[in-house]
Amino acid sequence: MNKDEVQKRVVNVVCQVLGVDADLVEPDSHFVFDLGAESTQSVELVAAFEAEFGIEMDDEAALNVETVGGAIEFISEIVD
Amino acid sequence: MAATSTKVAQPKDRQSTTHRHPLESTFNPKSIAVVGVTPTPGTVPYDIFYNILTSGYKGTVYPVAPGKRSICAVRAYRYVIDIEDDVDQAVIVFPANVVERALKQCGEKGIKSVIVISAGFREVGPKGTQREQRLKEICAEYGISMIGPNCLGVINTDPAVRLNASFARKMPDAGRIAFLSQSGALCTAVLDYAREKGIGFSKFVSFGNKAGVTEIELFDYLHQDEQTDVILLYLEELRNGRALIEAARRITRGDRAKPILAIKSGRTPQGADAAASHTGSLAGEDAVCDAVFQEAGIIRIGSIEDLFNSAIMYGYEPMPSGDRLAIVTNAGGPGVMAVDSAVRAGLAIPHFAESTTAALRASLPETANLKNPVDVIGDARADRYMAALKAVLDDPNVDQALVILTPQSMTDIDSIARGVVRIHKEATKPIACSFMGATDVTSGVHLLQAAHIPHYILPEWACEAMASVQEIRRWRQQLIGKPERLQVDRAAVQKILDGAGAGYLNEDQALAVLEAYGLPVPTHKLCPTAEEAVAFAEQTGYPVVLRVVSPQVVHKSEVKGVILNLADADAVRGAFDRMYRHVAEVMPEAEIHGLLVRGMIPDGYEIILGAKRDPSFGPTLMFGLGGIYVGLFKDVTFGLAPIDRATAARMVSQVKAHQLLEGARGGAQADINDIQECLIKVGQLIDDFDRIVELDVNPLIVGPAEIGNAVADVRIRLSE
Numbered sequence: 001m002n003k004d005e006v007q008k009r010v011v012n013v014v015c016q017v018l019g020v021d022a023d024l025v026e027p028d029s030h031f032v033f034d035l036g037a038e039s040t041q042s043v044e045l046v047a048a049f050e051a052e053f054g055i056e057m058d059d060e061a062a063l064n065v066e067t068v069g070g071a072i073e074f075i076s077e078i079v080d
Numbered sequence: 081m082a083a084t085s086t087k088v089a090q091p092k093d094r095q096s097t098t099h100r101h102p103l104e105s106t107f108n109p110k111s112i113a114v115v116g117v118t119p120t121p122g123t124v125p126y127d128i129f130y131n132i133l134t135s136g137y138k139g140t141v142y143p144v145a146p147g148k149r150s151i152c153a154v155r156a157y158r159y160v161i162d163i164e165d166d167v168d169q170a171v172i173v174f175p176a177n178v179v180e181r182a183l184k185q186c187g188e189k190g191i192k193s194v195i196v197i198s199a200g201f202r203e204v205g206p207k208g209t210q211r212e213q214r215l216k217e218i219c220a221e222y223g224i225s226m227i228g229p230n231c232l233g234v235i236n237t238d239p240a241v242r243l244n245a246s247f248a249r250k251m252p253d254a255g256r257i258a259f260l261s262q263s264g265a266l267c268t269a270v271l272d273y274a275r276e277k278g279i280g281f282s283k284f285v286s287f288g289n290k291a292g293v294t295e296i297e298l299f300d301y302l303h304q305d306e307q308t309d310v311i312l313l314y315l316e317e318l319r320n321g322r323a324l325i326e327a328a329r330r331i332t333r334g335d336r337a338k339p340i341l342a343i344k345s346g347r348t349p350q351g352a353d354a355a356a357s358h359t360g361s362l363a364g365e366d367a368v369c370d371a372v373f374q375e376a377g378i379i380r381i382g383s384i385e386d387l388f389n390s391a392i393m394y395g396y397e398p399m400p401s402g403d404r405l406a407i408v409t410n411a412g413g414p415g416v417m418a419v420d421s422a423v424r425a426g427l428a429i430p431h432f433a434e435s436t437t438a439a440l441r442a443s444l445p446e447t448a449n450l451k452n453p454v455d456v457i458g459d460a461r462a463d464r465y466m467a468a469l470k471a472v473l474d475d476p477n478v479d480q481a482l483v484i485l486t487p488q489s490m491t492d493i494d495s496i497a498r499g500v501v502r503i504h505k506e507a508t509k510p511i512a513c514s515f516m517g518a519t520d521v522t523s524g525v526h527l528l529q530a531a532h533i534p535h536y537i538l539p540e541w542a543c544e545a546m547a548s549v550q551e552i553r554r555w556r557q558q559l560i561g562k563p564e565r566l567q568v569d570r571a572a573v574q575k576i577l578d579g580a581g582a583g584y585l586n587e588d589q590a591l592a593v594l595e596a597y598g599l600p601v602p603t604h605k606l607c608p609t610a611e612e613a614v615a616f617a618e619q620t621g622y623p624v625v626l627r628v629v630s631p632q633v634v635h636k637s638e639v640k641g642v643i644l645n646l647a648d649a650d651a652v653r654g655a656f657d658r659m660y661r662h663v664a665e666v667m668p669e670a671e672i673h674g675l676l677v678r679g680m681i682p683d684g685y686e687i688i689l690g691a692k693r694d695p696s697f698g699p700t701l702m703f704g705l706g707g708i709y710v711g712l713f714k715d716v717t718f719g720l721a722p723i724d725r726a727t728a729a730r731m732v733s734q735v736k737a738h739q740l741l742e743g744a745r746g747g748a749q750a751d752i753n754d755i756q757e758c759l760i761k762v763g764q765l766i767d768d769f770d771r772i773v774e775l776d777v778n779p780l781i782v783g784p785a786e787i788g789n790a791v792a793d794v795r796i797r798l799s800e
Binding site: 018019020024030032033034035036038039040066 | 116118120123145146147148158174175177178181182
């Protein structure tokens, strides 16, 4: 899966879980500061990414990812 | 329930912006941005926004909630910099890892007052400390006054503002008491407690980690705040003792004096030294805090209950002219107990004037007790109570009154309460009540509370509260002198210090330092040989003492480095050789400079004069019972150097052992004046020389006045 595909699907998940419009979501968007993610939503995001990509992520490492771009990189490394 | 106390000031015109206090925007913001709001009720970010919105806030509030169009039907903004209007204050509720970004945007927007509610800073460890440091740097860059981080928030009950920028459950009633706390969790308990007691607040501030605004800046604001009569403080750490003293003194004395009552708990970053000196080990943070509070005029209180008990006594009632208390009771037992409590608390129980006794006789039954405490007898109703209360308040020998009620079957509790309320309205002397019990007295107690008459379940609590007010009164009358500077030889000490490296001075050098500052040092000589020792002993007179002098020997007794009572030349020679051999054997690395020879000091009381340079408080003095008992009894007091004569007198008189010095039990009276002067000089010494970090004179042997005092041992430690 190429990175563009990963990005597209990550943005989709973010919009669904956080309830934000896609035009607000950039690679350097910070989940909390730019997109308003609450602490419970961070956990939901991890679960949603796992479901979307059919992967398992290390919870602690995943919860330390703070930006959309960081999530794209993190997931890309797993799916590659 | 709104405050109705006659002490409530009418709202006045706000100050012009050219004379705005730096914290005006903190307490009276015209507009607030809550940065990091979420739409989920029950979360801190939501609840704070909701509280501001629903507390009756008179300004404008903007929620900053990324990704949300509105919160509670109020238009939301993605970033604080998106708000078109000027914003007076920001309340940041984001998680710690993004607070820095939010704060920077607040600075870019020109917001000068910020409250950071978020936890996750210095209190969580090194990573949090670094985060907090960055916040400080941003505040310095943009000139922001920051409350927090890690705090509950700020409340202002002024009807013109009505601000609840906190996540406390409810807005408290308006009142005249300001409460400042370093613990946010405690704040919520205090608010609930105060609500139950009918106590209102003017301002309520949880200042958390105090990375920006500290209690010192808050004192300054509250001093000029017309809504506040008394300041309550809960502190966990005391950083800058000197600045606190200056700020507190400005408030607690002089124009518009307001008392500060404080609870202090917890530990400072710099705890007590595990020092070789007694002063270092005894001058722990808590003991020195007592000294700081005393010098600042801050009344230290032991519990939250006592804090409020004292606050309402001061806040609701006029300042008494003196300490004389009249008690009116319908039960003899509680009356006598109240007398005991009053006397223990330092209050006086006066005899009544003839006119008072006559007035009481005319209105009370024969079985009543007309002396103080006035016992109106168990079947008394409102008429007897009011007659007695009026009579005692009119007595020129009485400064304040305590009304005790026990609920007998015929006691008309509510009528008595209403009667007290009526008299209280016209009274110029303070009145407190103790309606003893829990259920039958409830409605009467509520009547008293609604009229802001101090009420206490037990008479002893009333007495303790009145005693606190006496402490405030005495502090305001106390003369504060300038530190006393006595004639000393600074140059001689400077010369000794210039020749010494870091660590302990040799005893002969340390004695020379004390001698230069006029302390009573006995004649002595450092002798490198036995013959020199004998020659000096012959000259001084026997018996003499030998003491080893070596930079490596700090505790002489551990190496048998002190021999007393040497009566002749042979004894001196023998002891000299023995000591040299023994020290060399048990401590081969010790470089022995010689043995100090001096005359035996006559027996006397052993006291300790200590000084220590504390990282938080600066030069600190200690005085107390010394010698081998200092660590056992810890009968010591503290002050901040340099001191004036009054402080020296206080320090000496506050130790239990001072009675011995004054000639108790047939003992000889010591020269107390000289002891006070020695204490002043030790304070002057550590204040004059930054390199002195610790100084122990232990013991100073105190003899009868005609013989005088003498330094028997001294240790002085220098820094680089």
